[in-house]
Amino acid sequence: MKIFVWLLLAVIWSTTWIFIKIGLDDIPPIAFAAARFLVSVSLLAILIRLQGIAMPKSRAEWKLIAITGVLQFSVNYSMVFWSEQYITSGLAAVLQATITVFGLILAWLMLPAERITPQKIIAVIVGVIGVAIIFLDQLKVDNWMAFAGCAAIVIGAYAAAQASILVKAKATDIHPASLVFSQMICGLPAIIIYSLVAEGSPLSFNWSWKAIACVLYLAVFGTVAAFWLYYWLLARIESTKAMMISLVTPLLAVVIGWMVLGEQLPPQTGIGGLLIIASIGLIVFRRRRNIPQMDTDEHG
Numbered sequence: 001m002k003i004f005v006w007l008l009l010a011v012i013w014s015t016t017w018i019f020i021k022i023g024l025d026d027i028p029p030i031a032f033a034a035a036r037f038l039v040s041v042s043l044l045a046i047l048i049r050l051q052g053i054a055m056p057k058s059r060a061e062w063k064l065i066a067i068t069g070v071l072q073f074s075v076n077y078s079m080v081f082w083s084e085q086y087i088t089s090g091l092a093a094v095l096q097a098t099i100t101v102f103g104l105i106l107a108w109l110m111l112p113a114e115r116i117t118p119q120k121i122i123a124v125i126v127g128v129i130g131v132a133i134i135f136l137d138q139l140k141v142d143n144w145m146a147f148a149g150c151a152a153i154v155i156g157a158y159a160a161a162q163a164s165i166l167v168k169a170k171a172t173d174i175h176p177a178s179l180v181f182s183q184m185i186c187g188l189p190a191i192i193i194y195s196l197v198a199e200g201s202p203l204s205f206n207w208s209w210k211a212i213a214c215v216l217y218l219a220v221f222g223t224v225a226a227f228w229l230y231y232w233l234l235a236r237i238e239s240t241k242a243m244m245i246s247l248v249t250p251l252l253a254v255v256i257g258w259m260v261l262g263e264q265l266p267p268q269t270g271i272g273g274l275l276i277i278a279s280i281g282l283i284v285f286r287r288r289r290n291i292p293q294m295d296t297d298e299h300g
Contacts, residue, residue: 005233006284009226010245014252016222017089018261020081023214026206029081030195032215035202037073037184037191039219044181047224055178064170065179066186072163073187078194079156083149090135093250095153097131100124102161103243110165114238123282124240127247130275133268134254161243167231168239176231180224241284251276 023032048055056062084092104124108116132139141147163183171179195202205211234242251273257263266272 002233002236003284005229006237006241006245009229009233010248010252012221012226012229013245014249014256016218016226017093017249017253018257019214019217019222020084021089023211023218024081024084026208026211027215028195028199028205029085030078030191031199031202031205032211033077033081034188034191034195035215036218036223037077037188039215040223041181041184041188043219043224044177044184048177048181051177053175053177056174056182061171061174062182064166065174065182068163068166068171069183069186070190071159071166071187073184074190075159076156076163078191079152079159083152083156086143086145086149087141087153088135088138089253090138090250091140091150092153093253094128094131094135094139095150096157097128097246097250098154098157099161099246100127100240100243102158103164104240106161106165107168107239110169111239114240119282120240123244123279124247125279126275126282127244127279130272130279131247131250132272133275134251134266134272136268137266157246164234164243165239168234172235176228176235179231180227184223244280244284247276248280 020032027035047053056065080092080096101124104116104120107114141150167179174182230242230245251269254263254265254269258265
Protein backbone atom coordinates (compact mmCIF):
# COMPACT_ATOMS: atom_id res chain seq x y z
CA MET A 1 0.00 0.00 0.00
CA LYS A 2 2.79 2.44 0.90
CA ILE A 3 4.63 1.81 -2.37
CA PHE A 4 1.39 2.40 -4.31
CA VAL A 5 0.77 5.71 -2.50
CA TRP A 6 4.40 6.75 -3.10
CA LEU A 7 4.05 6.09 -6.83
CA LEU A 8 0.65 7.78 -7.00
CA LEU A 9 2.07 10.91 -5.35
CA ALA A 10 4.93 10.94 -7.84
CA VAL A 11 2.44 10.87 -10.72
CA ILE A 12 0.17 13.55 -9.23
CA TRP A 13 2.99 15.99 -8.44
CA SER A 14 4.57 15.34 -11.84
CA THR A 15 1.46 16.64 -13.59
CA THR A 16 1.30 19.84 -11.53
CA TRP A 17 4.27 21.37 -13.40
CA ILE A 18 2.27 21.41 -16.64
CA PHE A 19 -0.80 23.00 -15.05
CA ILE A 20 1.32 25.66 -13.33
CA LYS A 21 3.01 26.47 -16.63
CA ILE A 22 -0.32 26.73 -18.49
CA GLY A 23 -2.03 28.74 -15.76
CA LEU A 24 0.77 31.31 -15.58
CA ASP A 25 -0.12 32.38 -19.13
CA ASP A 26 -3.20 34.13 -17.73
CA ILE A 27 -2.78 34.63 -13.97
CA PRO A 28 0.04 36.29 -11.99
CA PRO A 29 2.06 33.74 -10.00
CA ILE A 30 1.20 34.56 -6.39
CA ALA A 31 -2.48 35.14 -7.18
CA PHE A 32 -2.44 31.77 -8.94
CA ALA A 33 -1.07 30.09 -5.81
CA ALA A 34 -3.58 31.94 -3.60
CA ALA A 35 -6.52 30.88 -5.77
CA ARG A 36 -5.33 27.27 -5.71
CA PHE A 37 -5.14 27.19 -1.93
CA LEU A 38 -8.41 29.08 -1.37
CA VAL A 39 -10.22 26.41 -3.36
CA SER A 40 -8.31 23.69 -1.48
CA VAL A 41 -9.23 25.15 1.93
CA SER A 42 -12.89 25.33 0.94
CA LEU A 43 -12.94 21.71 -0.21
CA LEU A 44 -11.15 20.48 2.91
CA ALA A 45 -13.51 22.42 5.17
CA ILE A 46 -16.46 20.59 3.59
CA LEU A 47 -14.77 17.18 3.83
CA ILE A 48 -13.73 17.71 7.45
CA ARG A 49 -17.26 18.75 8.37
CA LEU A 50 -18.94 15.86 6.53
CA GLN A 51 -16.57 13.22 7.94
CA GLY A 52 -16.41 14.68 11.45
CA ILE A 53 -12.61 14.82 11.40
CA ALA A 54 -11.12 16.22 14.61
CA MET A 55 -9.24 19.51 14.42
CA PRO A 56 -6.05 20.28 16.40
CA LYS A 57 -6.85 21.64 19.85
CA SER A 58 -3.71 22.23 21.91
CA ARG A 59 -1.62 25.36 21.77
CA ALA A 60 1.49 23.31 20.96
CA GLU A 61 -0.23 21.72 17.97
CA TRP A 62 -1.34 25.07 16.57
CA LYS A 63 2.12 26.55 17.08
CA LEU A 64 3.64 23.68 15.10
CA ILE A 65 0.96 23.98 12.42
CA ALA A 66 1.53 27.73 12.10
CA ILE A 67 5.28 27.25 11.60
CA THR A 68 4.94 24.39 9.12
CA GLY A 69 2.08 26.10 7.32
CA VAL A 70 4.13 29.23 6.69
CA LEU A 71 7.15 27.17 5.61
CA GLN A 72 5.22 24.85 3.31
CA PHE A 73 2.67 27.20 1.79
CA SER A 74 3.71 30.83 2.34
CA VAL A 75 7.40 30.28 1.59
CA ASN A 76 7.78 27.18 -0.54
CA TYR A 77 4.91 27.58 -2.97
CA SER A 78 5.17 31.33 -3.38
CA MET A 79 8.88 30.91 -4.19
CA VAL A 80 8.14 28.26 -6.83
CA PHE A 81 5.41 30.27 -8.53
CA TRP A 82 7.36 33.53 -8.40
CA SER A 83 10.69 32.13 -9.61
CA GLU A 84 9.25 30.47 -12.71
CA GLN A 85 8.81 33.95 -14.19
CA TYR A 86 12.60 34.28 -14.43
CA ILE A 87 14.05 30.78 -14.77
CA THR A 88 13.22 27.74 -16.86
CA SER A 89 10.97 25.04 -15.44
CA GLY A 90 13.89 22.62 -15.85
CA LEU A 91 16.21 24.70 -13.70
CA ALA A 92 13.41 25.07 -11.16
CA ALA A 93 12.98 21.28 -11.09
CA VAL A 94 16.70 20.72 -10.49
CA LEU A 95 16.84 23.24 -7.66
CA GLN A 96 13.59 21.93 -6.17
CA ALA A 97 15.22 18.50 -6.04
CA THR A 98 17.48 19.85 -3.27
CA ILE A 99 14.54 19.10 -0.98
CA THR A 100 16.07 15.64 -0.64
CA VAL A 101 19.46 17.10 0.32
CA PHE A 102 17.97 19.34 3.00
CA GLY A 103 15.67 16.53 4.12
CA LEU A 104 18.54 14.10 4.56
CA ILE A 105 20.50 16.54 6.72
CA LEU A 106 17.51 17.74 8.76
CA ALA A 107 16.30 14.18 9.40
CA TRP A 108 19.75 13.28 10.72
CA LEU A 109 19.67 16.30 13.05
CA MET A 110 16.06 16.06 14.24
CA LEU A 111 14.94 12.44 13.88
CA PRO A 112 17.16 10.08 15.90
CA ALA A 113 15.62 6.99 14.30
CA GLU A 114 16.63 8.11 10.81
CA ARG A 115 20.38 7.71 10.52
CA ILE A 116 22.37 9.31 7.75
CA THR A 117 24.25 6.56 5.89
CA PRO A 118 26.70 6.44 2.97
CA GLN A 119 24.02 4.69 0.93
CA LYS A 120 21.55 7.51 1.50
CA ILE A 121 24.15 10.16 0.65
CA ILE A 122 25.10 8.36 -2.58
CA ALA A 123 21.44 7.87 -3.53
CA VAL A 124 20.57 11.55 -3.05
CA ILE A 125 23.65 12.74 -4.97
CA VAL A 126 23.00 10.32 -7.83
CA GLY A 127 19.34 11.39 -7.98
CA VAL A 128 20.12 15.12 -8.07
CA ILE A 129 22.76 14.52 -10.78
CA GLY A 130 20.16 12.57 -12.75
CA VAL A 131 17.72 15.48 -12.61
CA ALA A 132 20.50 17.90 -13.61
CA ILE A 133 21.44 15.74 -16.61
CA ILE A 134 17.86 15.75 -17.91
CA PHE A 135 17.72 19.55 -17.82
CA LEU A 136 21.35 20.14 -18.77
CA ASP A 137 20.46 22.54 -21.57
CA GLN A 138 18.36 24.69 -19.20
CA LEU A 139 20.94 25.14 -16.45
CA LYS A 140 21.85 28.72 -17.21
CA VAL A 141 21.42 31.99 -15.34
CA ASP A 142 21.33 35.00 -17.67
CA ASN A 143 20.71 37.90 -15.28
CA TRP A 144 20.31 38.93 -11.67
CA MET A 145 16.57 38.21 -11.62
CA ALA A 146 17.27 34.67 -12.79
CA PHE A 147 19.84 34.34 -10.00
CA ALA A 148 17.23 35.63 -7.54
CA GLY A 149 14.81 33.04 -8.89
CA CYS A 150 17.36 30.30 -8.28
CA ALA A 151 17.92 31.48 -4.72
CA ALA A 152 14.15 31.61 -4.15
CA ILE A 153 13.70 28.00 -5.27
CA VAL A 154 16.46 26.79 -2.94
CA ILE A 155 14.93 28.73 -0.02
CA GLY A 156 11.58 27.18 -0.84
CA ALA A 157 13.12 23.71 -1.01
CA TYR A 158 14.64 24.17 2.44
CA ALA A 159 11.30 25.41 3.80
CA ALA A 160 9.46 22.38 2.38
CA ALA A 161 12.02 19.96 3.82
CA GLN A 162 11.96 21.65 7.22
CA ALA A 163 8.15 21.52 7.29
CA SER A 164 8.14 17.80 6.45
CA ILE A 165 10.69 16.98 9.13
CA LEU A 166 8.75 18.94 11.78
CA VAL A 167 5.54 17.16 10.81
CA LYS A 168 7.29 13.79 10.94
CA ALA A 169 8.79 14.59 14.33
CA LYS A 170 5.77 16.08 16.07
CA ALA A 171 2.51 15.90 14.10
CA THR A 172 1.98 12.32 12.92
CA ASP A 173 -0.95 11.92 15.32
CA ILE A 174 -2.93 14.70 13.63
CA HIS A 175 -5.31 13.60 10.88
CA PRO A 176 -3.81 14.42 7.45
CA ALA A 177 -6.88 16.36 6.31
CA SER A 178 -7.04 18.59 9.39
CA LEU A 179 -3.27 19.02 9.28
CA VAL A 180 -3.11 20.32 5.70
CA PHE A 181 -6.29 22.38 6.22
CA SER A 182 -4.86 24.03 9.32
CA GLN A 183 -1.49 24.61 7.65
CA MET A 184 -3.14 26.40 4.74
CA ILE A 185 -5.24 28.52 7.09
CA CYS A 186 -1.98 29.70 8.66
CA GLY A 187 0.04 29.99 5.47
CA LEU A 188 -2.52 31.51 3.13
CA PRO A 189 -2.92 35.06 4.58
CA ALA A 190 0.68 36.04 3.72
CA ILE A 191 0.21 34.87 0.13
CA ILE A 192 -3.08 36.76 -0.28
CA ILE A 193 -1.70 39.99 1.18
CA TYR A 194 1.42 39.85 -0.98
CA SER A 195 -0.64 39.17 -4.09
CA LEU A 196 -2.99 42.09 -3.44
CA VAL A 197 -0.09 44.48 -2.81
CA ALA A 198 2.25 43.35 -5.59
CA GLU A 199 -0.15 42.12 -8.27
CA GLY A 200 -3.30 44.15 -7.76
CA SER A 201 -6.98 43.24 -7.68
CA PRO A 202 -7.79 39.68 -8.75
CA LEU A 203 -10.84 41.05 -10.59
CA SER A 204 -8.51 42.52 -13.19
CA PHE A 205 -6.88 39.20 -14.08
CA ASN A 206 -7.71 37.08 -17.11
CA TRP A 207 -9.75 34.31 -15.50
CA SER A 208 -10.05 32.22 -18.65
CA TRP A 209 -11.61 28.77 -18.62
CA LYS A 210 -8.12 27.40 -19.11
CA ALA A 211 -6.86 29.24 -16.02
CA ILE A 212 -9.85 28.13 -13.93
CA ALA A 213 -9.33 24.51 -14.99
CA CYS A 214 -5.68 24.73 -13.92
CA VAL A 215 -6.63 26.17 -10.53
CA LEU A 216 -9.20 23.44 -9.97
CA TYR A 217 -6.84 20.62 -10.95
CA LEU A 218 -4.06 21.95 -8.73
CA ALA A 219 -6.48 22.44 -5.84
CA VAL A 220 -8.23 19.07 -5.98
CA PHE A 221 -5.40 16.76 -7.04
CA GLY A 222 -2.17 18.72 -6.52
CA THR A 223 -3.11 19.94 -3.03
CA VAL A 224 -6.04 18.21 -1.29
CA ALA A 225 -5.42 14.67 -2.56
CA ALA A 226 -1.63 14.97 -2.72
CA PHE A 227 -1.02 16.40 0.74
CA TRP A 228 -3.59 14.11 2.35
CA LEU A 229 -1.72 11.14 0.88
CA TYR A 230 1.71 12.64 1.61
CA TYR A 231 1.07 13.19 5.31
CA TRP A 232 -0.48 9.72 5.55
CA LEU A 233 2.67 8.30 3.97
CA LEU A 234 5.07 10.46 5.99
CA ALA A 235 3.68 8.99 9.22
CA ARG A 236 4.49 5.47 8.00
CA ILE A 237 7.90 5.62 6.28
CA GLU A 238 11.20 7.43 6.75
CA SER A 239 11.07 11.09 5.79
CA THR A 240 13.99 10.63 3.37
CA LYS A 241 12.00 8.00 1.46
CA ALA A 242 8.98 10.29 1.28
CA MET A 243 10.98 13.28 0.05
CA MET A 244 12.67 11.20 -2.66
CA ILE A 245 9.45 11.83 -4.60
CA SER A 246 10.91 15.23 -5.51
CA LEU A 247 13.59 13.45 -7.57
CA VAL A 248 11.29 11.34 -9.71
CA THR A 249 8.67 14.04 -10.39
CA PRO A 250 10.90 16.05 -12.81
CA LEU A 251 11.54 12.91 -14.87
CA LEU A 252 7.84 12.08 -15.08
CA ALA A 253 7.00 15.74 -15.76
CA VAL A 254 9.28 15.76 -18.82
CA VAL A 255 7.72 12.56 -20.16
CA ILE A 256 4.18 13.83 -19.50
CA GLY A 257 4.99 17.16 -21.18
CA TRP A 258 6.28 15.26 -24.21
CA MET A 259 3.19 13.03 -24.37
CA VAL A 260 0.51 15.65 -23.62
CA LEU A 261 1.89 18.97 -24.87
CA GLY A 262 4.23 17.69 -27.55
CA GLU A 263 7.24 19.25 -25.81
CA GLN A 264 10.71 18.19 -26.91
CA LEU A 265 12.11 15.25 -24.97
CA PRO A 266 15.76 15.97 -24.13
CA PRO A 267 18.01 13.30 -25.69
CA GLN A 268 19.78 12.79 -22.36
CA THR A 269 16.50 11.93 -20.58
CA GLY A 270 17.31 8.22 -20.67
CA ILE A 271 20.65 8.63 -18.89
CA GLY A 272 19.25 11.00 -16.28
CA GLY A 273 16.22 8.78 -15.81
CA LEU A 274 18.35 5.71 -15.16
CA LEU A 275 20.31 7.59 -12.49
CA ILE A 276 17.07 8.77 -10.83
CA ILE A 277 15.61 5.26 -10.88
CA ALA A 278 18.85 3.90 -9.40
CA SER A 279 18.77 6.47 -6.59
CA ILE A 280 15.13 5.67 -5.83
CA GLY A 281 15.93 1.97 -5.78
CA LEU A 282 18.76 2.47 -3.29
CA ILE A 283 16.45 4.03 -0.71
CA VAL A 284 12.74 3.59 -1.43
CA PHE A 285 12.55 0.05 -2.81
CA ARG A 286 15.47 -1.45 -0.87
CA ARG A 287 14.47 -4.20 1.54
CA ARG A 288 16.10 -4.33 4.96
CA ARG A 289 17.49 -7.84 5.17
CA ASN A 290 18.82 -7.42 8.67
CA ILE A 291 15.37 -6.72 10.11
CA PRO A 292 12.97 -9.07 8.28
CA GLN A 293 10.07 -8.42 10.62
CA MET A 294 10.01 -4.78 9.50
CA ASP A 295 9.59 -5.57 5.78
CA THR A 296 5.79 -5.54 5.86
CA ASP A 297 5.65 -2.29 7.81
CA GLU A 298 8.15 -0.50 5.58
CA HIS A 299 7.05 -1.81 2.19
CA GLY A 300 3.52 -3.12 2.62
